[in-house]
Amino acid sequence: MYFTTTPLMGPAPPIGHLARVGRSALGDLYIVGESLSVKIRSGRLDDADALLRFWAAAAHGTSVSDDIDGVTRLLKHDPESVLIAERDGIMIGTVIAGWDGWRCHIYRLAVAPDHRRQGIGRALLDAAAGRFAALGGRRADAMVDDANPDAHQLYRTAGYAPDPTWTRWVRPLPQERPTG
Numbered sequence: 506m507y508f509t510t511t512p513l514m515g516p517a518p519p520i521g522h523l524a525r526v527g528r529s530a531l532g533d534l535y536i537v538g539e540s541l542s543v544k545i546r547s548g549r550l551d552d553a554d555a556l557l558r559f560w561a562a563a564a565h566g567t568s569v570s571d572d573i574d575g576v577t578r579l580l581k582h583d584p585e586s587v588l589i590a591e592r593d594g595i596m597i598g599t600v601i602a603g604w605d606g607w608r609c610h611i612y613r614l615a616v617a618p619d620h621r622r623q624g625i626g627r628a629l630l631d632a633a634a635g636r637f638a639a640l641g642g643r644r645a646d647a648m649v650d651d652a653n654p655d656a657h658q659l660y661r662t663a664g665y666a667p668d669p670t671w672t673r674w675v676r677p678l679p680q681e682r683p684t685g
């Protein structure tokens with residue numbers, strides 16, 4: 506199922522227990538809950554291994570690009586699309602806010618199991634929307650498993666709605682073989 510925001514900068518639902526409290530050189534600072542602070546920063550090339558480990562433990566399912574080549578390619582191509590939530594330097598959440606110059610796509614939204622229901626998923630979606638808006642995006646799209654009601658709830662609270670008129674069509678691509 507596709508979830509979309511229409512329009513990207515339309516009236517946002519209340520943020521609830523999350524508040525942005527400032528910016529640092531490394532990213533936006535948020536207060537989540539009563540007193541715990543969470544930093545959201547862009548990805549770096551040396552995050553690839555940690556991202557793969559994190560997704561193995563926290564993400565919903567696997568991606569066709571979940572290997573060191575796939576993640577490294579993304580981090581080289583657009584490191585700012587990889588948003589990482591950290592608490593005390595520990596990765597506790599991620600989202601990929603992909604912008605291809607035409608559309609805004611969300612991938613790999615995940616929060617560590619022991620940090621859920623503290624507003625971190627919502628903070629990541631808000632950070633993704635902020636990136637898209639700054640780049641001139643007009644609508645954010647997310648592909649969400651029909652059998653993932655937790656994610657449906659989160660997306661709805663962040664202003665997304667399902668768009669049942671579209672279906673994903675896929676075709677695996679041939680992989681280039683190394684020469685020589």
Ligand SMILES: CC(C)(COP(=O)(O)OP(=O)(O)OC[C@H]1O[C@@H](n2cnc3c(N)ncnc32)[C@H](O)[C@@H]1OP(=O)(O)O)[C@@H](O)C(=O)NCCC(=O)NCCS
Nearest residue numbers: 564565614615616621622623624625626627655656658659
């Ligand atoms: C889905 C997921 C990202 C939510 O992250 P989170 O940090 O727990 O979400 P938040 O705390 O920001 O939740 C914000 C709101 O979304 C809704 N929500 C989030 N998780 C929910 C759940 N399990 N059940 C019901 N509502 C939920 C609630 O309205 C919540 O507000 P509340 O806590 O005040 O009631 C997290 O459960 C996760 O990582 N799941 C596994 C990976 C996954 O499914 N990713 C989505 C792929 S499309």
